[in-house]
Amino acid sequence: MSKVLVIGAGGVGVIAALSLWFKRESDISLVVRSDYDKVLKHGYTIESCDYGHLEGWKPDHVYSTVEDAAADANNKGYDYVVVTTKNIIDGPADSRVPNIIRPVLEKNKKLHGAQLTTHILLIQNGIDIEKEIWAEFPSEEYKYTVLSGIQLIGSTKIGAGHISQIGKDHLSCGAFDPQDTAAVHAANEFVRMYNNEGHNFVEFDPRVRYSRWKKLLYNAAINTSTALVGLDVPRCLEFGVDKKSTESELFHPAMREIIAIAASEGIIIEEEFITMFTEITRKKVFKPSMCVDREKGQLMELEVILGNPIRIAKENGVPTPTLSMLYNLLVLVQAKLKEQKGLLKFDEVTASLLDK
Amino acid sequence: MSKVLVIGAGGVGVIAALSLWFKRESDISLVVRSDYDKVLKHGYTIESCDYGHLEGWKPDHVYSTVEDAAADANNKGYDYVVVTTKNIIDGPADSRVPNIIRPVLEKNKKLHGAQLTTHILLIQNGIDIEKEIWAEFPSEEYKYTVLSGIQLIGSTKIGAGHISQIGKDHLSCGAFDPQDTAAVHAANEFVRMYNNEGHNFVEFDPRVRYSRWKKLLYNAAINTSTALVGLDVPRCLEFGVDKKSTESELFHPAMREIIAIAASEGIIIEEEFITMFTEITRKKVFKPSMCVDREKGQLMELEVILGNPIRIAKENGVPTPTLSMLYNLLVLVQAKLKEQKGLLKFDEVTASLLDK
Structure with a gap:
């Protein structure tokens, strides 16, 4: 046993x-x-x-x-x-x-x-x-x-x-x-x-690597966006400009970048999963994990979901404008959570981060 | 009198x-x-x-x-x-x-x-x-x-x-x-x-139009970013990757896009203002207006600060990847504020926005 x-x-x-x-x-x-x-x-x-x-x-x-x-x-x-x-x-x-x-x-x-x-x-x-x-x-x-x-x-x-x-x-x-x-x-x-x-x-x-890239379509694009704005998935979709911009300007471009990074290491994620993952929670009033973590004041899985893919993209020369914007904004939110938890110190007198 | x-x-x-x-x-x-x-x-x-x-x-x-x-x-x-x-x-x-x-x-x-x-x-x-x-x-x-x-x-x-x-x-x-x-x-x-x-x-x-584009360097790039992440300006700068990414990947690209939009209507904003506006509140532990509004649950001046410049950019064929990302995210935050104020209704049963 x-x-x-x-x-x-x-x-x-x-x-x-x-x-x-x-x-x-x-x-x-x-x-x-x-x-x-x-x-x-x-x-x-x-x-x-x-x-x-x-x-x-x-x-x-x-x-x-x-x-x-x-x-x-x-x-x-x-x-x-x-x-x-x-x-x-x-x-x-x-x-x-x-x-x-x-x-x-x-x-x-x-x-x-x-x-x-x-x-x-x-x-x-x-x-x-x-x-x-x-x-x-x-x-x-x-x-x-x-x-x-x-x-x-x-x-x-x-x-x-x-x-x-x-x-x-x-x-x-x-x-x-x-x-x-x-x-x-x-x-x-x-x-x-x-x-x-x-x-x-x-x-x-x-095919673990394939499966993990595939799941990142959802997590790198949708989980991250909901964490930034603090809304469940259907609200993110419905609140966009003409009810369209979240899908067309955020979720889809971010997912296409994940597909491009995966392709740069020889893994082909089928385009149809973009639609599948956009639809999967369109009608579920549900907040993904990073959104929940931010609201609870807990650190988010930002680096394994967004930092690592972007680092691979950089090495392989894949442009990631959408993912990088999400990352550069969420890095600030993550630091805010770290400060709240006492994991980093910011000195308001000198207005600078104190190195450990 | x-x-x-x-x-x-x-x-x-x-x-x-x-x-x-x-x-x-x-x-x-x-x-x-x-x-x-x-x-x-x-x-x-x-x-x-x-x-x-x-x-x-x-x-x-x-x-x-x-x-x-x-x-x-x-x-x-x-x-x-x-x-x-x-x-x-x-x-x-x-x-x-x-x-x-x-x-x-x-x-x-x-x-x-x-x-x-x-x-x-x-x-x-x-x-x-x-x-x-x-x-x-x-x-x-x-x-x-x-x-x-x-x-x-x-x-x-x-x-x-x-x-x-x-x-x-x-x-x-x-x-x-x-x-x-x-x-x-x-x-x-x-x-x-x-x-x-x-x-x-x-x-x-x-030169009112010139002055307003100039002030938008700060408001479209910095005011907006702070509102998204809920941090004052020095924290945004210090919390970036290597203490650099907020400046190099958010503030500066967003400001360059404002300069490009102004240029598309013949108004030249000098590049030196990018540095000036980045430095102006680097050491001031201060939250700009949109950040304060979001925290107070008040609507933000999103459309006059970001929506209008982007609409001008579209008409004039100026690409605005950074500003548009900020806008598409902040539109969701603005809708969240509107829902909190009862200005829009979201039906959780059908997971859709109710038209007025």
Whole structure:
């Protein structure tokens, strides 16, 4: 039985843990930071369109930190580490993914050396998110694979230990490096462990990079725009000049730039997805994640959604006027959020940013 | 003695009324909407860097509406109507400038026919603001001129009947139509009536269109950007990528586009003003008007600052990628403000804007 550690106990993480637990083919540990005491005592209350109403549900093990989870692994270690936190590469050091997962990788290395491969599954937005893990954990020293999880799910933590899932779970799981046969095998195995016929939908993703560029059509163009103006998607569309400008001057040009960047590395995203992603939430009064984060005063996944694509575009000589404007404006909003959280200091007397 | 009616009793309007009153060369009426009762009883409390501390100050006449002011004008009428309200051409009908001044023009017309010329001085931001007045009041029917007031002043209403002026008043006054000799004469006369040696600074503006394009460098590029991200100017500059992107990717390109639009109608704005306007508030922890309006939930002067320049650019075939992006985003923010004020209705069930 595989041992799985799920990190991040928001709407995504808890439903991921529940889905694996439901199948009963793995041993599930969940790291619950803020609601630990509550969950340990009373378990979760979950209203799920996939699994019904659950009261007092707990996975096999609950920990308040990754360190505790790593320590408690004793001679077993973890086969899978599923990361469902937001990926904020410009955030505080302790919230960056390599630092979050480090205790597990170190423990597995100490326990098993080259025997146990740790499969790191990133259920997260953005492009190039695997690279900082490859950069920080040399493959001669650590034995691991990095897997991609792309998820569509309408699931939110609506209170302490309380999850509401209103959109069916649809997960695509694959290997960031399709040449890595261990990773491909582990991804397929995860799909099997996660699949609950009639409840959720999970599939093996043979083209992770393609899928991630495709999802960026939505996130780089629509998620970002809603965050800037603070409106749900249908309002953005309807409030444009002649009800047209948001689509024709913002969403579509931004998406065409993503398609051009993907093409510059040989990945062809079909033009029809521009229409598909514009229509997908046209009638859903729904605020995408970056918009919600801004309103909640939380850092946005700006760099993995917009910064990384623009950096690739620069290297490959692809012009990105629309994406760059969105980025240069959102960088300011992100800094505003950082200042509110005390992550940067601005001195009003000298009117300048204080370097750390 | 000229009769002057000042409309709008915010930081700009009250100091304008005070400056004219101080000189004692005109009879000053002020339309005070929200603070009427308070001002009528107790007058204004004013802390002014130009005129010192005043307690219980009142102009010669105070009215709560323009209609009352027009009615009370009896057989004199008004020589000057000074409009200091915000110019929101996409706002509610009764707040649009032609509708605001209509009672005075009608009264003057009834009293004097072609005898009295009404000089309409617009102390307001933006370009093409005179045109809707020309369009709504045919010159065969109404005898009037339209004058331009461009003001630099740090003056704010900080409470009911309470004005704080911290930046010296600098007013440029000229004729929108430099061929209109009556307008040029009236502008010069106003400068004389407004000028208080050693207190304020006022000058005749021989090139109104040039001056307005010049001021738009700041307003179309900087005022707009701050409104989108909700930050003062130094933070916008310091929070950019490498502390550079706001300047190099937002402010400067937007200003160059304004220069190009002005050039398309034969007006040359010198490049050096790009640096001047970038530097002017680099060290001032200060939020420009549109940023303040958004935060207060008030409509922004978006159309006269950004919509009109872009429309001119379109007619003249000038590309405006930066300004158009700012505009297409701010149109959404403006609609959000309109929805908050009940000026438009969005139906969440059909996810669509309800037409009036």
